[in-house]
Every structure is written in C-alpha cells, then in structure tokens.
Amino acid sequence: xxxxxxxxxxxxxxxxxxxxxxxxxxxxxxxxxxxxxxxxxxxxxxxxxxxxxxxxxxxxxxxxxxxxxxxxxxxxxxxxxxxxxxxxxxxxxxxxxxxxxxxxxxxxxxxxxxxxxxxxxxxxxxxxxxxxxxxxxxxxxxxxxxxxxxxxxxxxxxxxxxxxxxxxxxxxxxxxxxxxxxxxxxxxxxxxxxxxxxxxxxxxxxxxxxxxxxxxxxxxxxxxxxxxxxxxxxxxxxxxxxxxxxxxxxxxxxxxxxxxxxxxxxxxxxxxxxxxxxxxxxxxxxxxxxxxxxxxxxxxxxxxxxxxxxxxxxxxxxxxxxxxxxxxxxxxxxxxxxxxxxxxxxxxxxxxx
Amino acid sequence: xxxxxxxxxxxxxxxxxxxxxxxxxxxxxxxxxxxxxxxxxxxxxxxxxxxxxxxxxxxxxxxxxxxxxxxxxxxxxxxxx
Numbered sequence: 001x002x003x004x005x006x007x008x009x010x011x012x013x014x015x016x017x018x019x020x021x022x023x024x025x026x027x028x029x030x031x032x033x034x035x036x037x038x039x040x041x042x043x044x045x046x047x048x049x050x051x052x053x054x055x056x057x058x059x060x061x062x063x064x065x066x067x068x069x070x071x072x073x074x075x076x077x078x079x080x081x082x083x084x085x086x087x088x089x090x091x092x093x094x095x096x097x098x099x100x101x102x103x104x105x106x107x108x109x110x111x112x113x114x115x116x117x118x119x120x121x122x123x124x125x126x127x128x129x130x131x132x133x134x135x136x137x138x139x140x141x142x143x144x145x146x147x148x149x150x151x152x153x154x155x156x157x158x159x160x161x162x163x164x165x166x167x168x169x170x171x172x173x174x175x176x177x178x179x180x181x182x183x184x185x186x187x188x189x190x191x192x193x194x195x196x197x198x199x200x201x202x203x204x205x206x207x208x209x210x211x212x213x214x215x216x217x218x219x220x221x222x223x224x225x226x227x228x229x230x231x232x233x234x235x236x237x238x239x240x241x242x243x244x245x246x247x248x249x250x251x252x253x254x255x256x257x258x259x260x261x262x263x264x265x266x267x268x269x270x271x272x273x274x275x276x277x278x279x280x281x282x283x284x285x286x287x288x289x290x291x292x293x294x295x296x297x298x299x300x301x302x303x304x305x306x307x308x309x310x311x312x313x314x315x316x317x318x319x320x321x322x323x324x325x326x327x328x329x330x331x332x333x334x335x336x337x338x339x340x341x342x343x344x345x346x347x348x349x350x351x352x353x
Numbered sequence: 354x355x356x357x358x359x360x361x362x363x364x365x366x367x368x369x370x371x372x373x374x375x376x377x378x379x380x381x382x383x384x385x386x387x388x389x390x391x392x393x394x395x396x397x398x399x400x401x402x403x404x405x406x407x408x409x410x411x412x413x414x415x416x417x418x419x420x421x422x423x424x425x426x427x428x429x430x431x432x433x434x
Binding site for chain 2: 039040043160233234235236238239240242243274278
C-alpha cells in the first residue's frame with residue numbers, strides 16, 4: 001500500500017470563488033417537465049450549479065480567489081514559495097496555466113510553480129505533493145489551487161452531465177510550522193483500466209481534433225456530444241464510487257489507527273448525495289459531521305472538498321483543531337484519502353466572479 | 354443466490370411496476386419507469402446484496418432479468434453461495 005505521512009505543515013487559510021450565473025436544475029431546458037427534473041434532484045441532491053459566462057476561465061476565478069486569500073491572511077504575493085494549480089480545464093494547450101498565473105498574481109520569479117492536471121481526487125493529491133515539498137523546511141508558504149470549469153468541457157446538450165457539474169476555483173494556503181504536532185496522513189489509489197469511465201476521447205495526441213470530432217451527435221435519446229466533450233459513463237462511475245472510496249477510507253482508518261469517534265469532519269468529494277451517503281454510512285460517520293455543498297454548487301471536481309470547507313465549515317475550522325478525514329475520487333480512475341487536523345484556519349467569505 | 358430472491362430485490366428498486374409482473378423473462382429496460390436512475394439503484398442493490406459491482410456494459414448487454422442475474426452470478430466470489 002502506498003501511504004505517506006507529512007509533518008510540520010498546516011492549513012493557514014482557504015478561499016473560494018464561483019461565477020455569478022446560476023443554472024437551476026428545475027428549469028433546465030433538457031427536461032420534458034418539472035417532475036423529471038425533481039426526480040434527478042431528489043436522487044442526486046444537486047439543485048443548481050454556478051456556470052461561467054463565455055470568455056471566463058478557471059484561471060480568472062482563481063485570480064480572484066488567490067488575491068482575496070492573500071489579502072485576508074496578510075501575505076504578500078512575494079511571500080509565496082510554491083504555487084500549485086490543480087485543474088484540467090487549462091487556458092491553453094501550452095504553456096501550463098500556473099506559469100501565466102505567476103505573472104498575473106505577481107508571484108516571485110523564483111517561486112516553485114506547476115500544474116497538476118488531476119480531476120476529482122486533485123485536492124487530496126495536491127495536498128500530498130505540496131505538503132511533501134514544504135516538509136523539507138525551505139519552502140515556507142504555499143498556495144494550492146483546485147479549480148475547474150466543468151461547464152466548458154462538457155456538452156450543454158448532454159442530459160447525463162448538465163445537471164450535475166458546476167464551476168468553481170478554490171485556494172488553500174499552507175504554511176511550514178516546525179511546532180506542528182499533528183501530521184497529515186495519506187493513502188493513494190488508481191485503476192487505469194477504468195480510464196474511459198470519465199474521459200474526453202478527442203483533443204489529445206492519440207486522437208487529435210479532427211473536423212469529425214467537432215460534429216455533435218445524439219449518442220442516446222436526448223444525449224448530444226462531440227468527440228472533444230467530456231464523457232461520463234454514469235453506471236461505471238457509480239459502480240466505482242460506491243466501492244473504492246469506502247475501501248480507501250477504511251484503509252486510511254486502519255493504517256493510521258484512526259478512532260472514527262474522534263473525527264469531527266468527513267470531507268467527501270461532492271459527487272452526488274446518493275454516492276456520498278453510501279460512503280458515509282460505510283464508515284459510520286454521523287450526518288452532522290459530513291458537510292455537503294453539492295445542493296448549491298453541484299460537482300465541481302477537484303474544487304469540491306475545499307469548496308465544502310470554505311462554504312460550510314468556515315466557523316468550525318476557525319476554532320480549535322478539528323480532526324478531519326477526506327476522500328477525493330473520480331476521473332482516472334484515481335482516488336486518494338487523507339487524515340489531517342485543521343484549526344485557526346482563516347476562511348475568506350465566498351467570492352462571486 | 355437464486356433467481357426468485359434476485360427478482361424480489363430487483364422489484365424493490367421499482368416504484369410503479371407491479372412486482373407480480375416481473376419474471377426472469379422480463380425485459381427490464383422496456384419497463385415504462387426504467388431510467389438511468391433505476392440503473393444506478395440496481396447497481397447499488399447488487400453491491401449491497403451480492404457484493405458484486407455491475408458494469409455499465411453488463412446492463413447494456415442484458416435484455417432480461419435472467420441475463421442480468423447470470424452476469425451477477427458469474428462475478429460472484431468463489432464460495433459466495
């Protein structure tokens with residue numbers, strides 16, 4: 001089993017930015033009537049999501065989120081030693097978006113800057129990677145972004161995905177703290193045989209964009225897609241999501257001897273309520289310790305966990321250390337679980353773009 | 354696992370269809386109330402009851418409840434019955 005323990009790193013602050021435009025699932029034009037819409041809302045728990053307007057990218061939301069977080073923490077842009085950008089909806093094919101953001105955010109030229117193109121597992125993976133770099137002690141302050149514009153890389157006429165996915169950018173500020181007593185613990189997992197459970201078949205090097213890949217086709221009744229659009233094979237993802245995340249969390253719990261009675265917050269990737277409730281029940285964490293934000297924001301992939309923390313837990317995280325376990329899971333198929341303590345965290349008020 | 358119990362578990366996922374009308378020969382995807390959401394509750398039921406994860410293709414390639422039953426049975430761990 002691949003496991004990791006990181007010492008001397010704490011979460012100093014968090015922020016999140018969502019676009020102003022809201023799509024309500026009750027009034028989406030893809031349903032024949034409201035009862036059909038309500039059925040989807042009841043089973044997924046997702047009532048609405050935020051959606052970027054044309055021309056806005058994940059990096060635009062990111063600039064707002066990071067600038068606010070730096071201000072609220074009293075950090076100057078030049079204080080940042082690491083800037084990591086978890087995102088799959090990049091601005092350009094090249095270069096990495098994080099390079100452009102270095103300039104837009106006025107970060108130092110010798111800042112350690114990189115993209116991490118993870119999906120739903122991305123915040124947890126990002127915490128492990130950035131935390132590891134910081135634990136050596138020379139890189140003291142980091143910003144980890146988890147951002148996505150899901151509405152741009154999925155087809156609006158794909159009834160299977162439109163009601164579920166939204167857009168958001170989050171920023172997590174991490175600080176080296178030699179006096180920190182609580183470690184962060186991680187478990188990792190991947191099953192590449194499920195690569196086509198969530199994927200965009202065209203637009204990479206194996207299947208470049210062709211005129212054919214831009215033609216919209218009705219692949220099932222009411223489901224329209226182009227070759228370049230992100231496909232979510234709901235049944236395969238669902239089968240994966242009810243099995244692997246509980247297994248991963250149980251591995252985390254047994255490997256690091258976690259007493260689940262002491263867990264204050266179970267932070268799950270916001271896939272849908274049906275899946276997340278199955279995971280919660282499998283590891284027996286009570287509902288009041290399992291915050292959700294999917295009803296308001298939908299599935300925002302890698303931004304799901306930090307968005308839940310900022311929008312639903314800011315008061316709890318501001319106080320004493322809270323014992324948290326988290327699990328991110330999805331495209332890859334990849335997943336990761338972590339245990340950490342968070343206290344005295346400065347969460348910025350929600351930002352609208 | 355036996356087919357009668359499988360049918361009962363299957364029927365429990367349906368809201369509008371009379372359980373008495375469900376047989377091994379029922380072409381479940383032709384049911385009026387069949388939807389992608391029904392498919393997900395069947396996948397969850399099979400996981401809960403039989404500890405098997407049904408793939409999308411298992412459902413796509415099954416016409417009757419007997420077909421699906423056979424697919425689940427073939428994926429059971431040895432000695433599970």
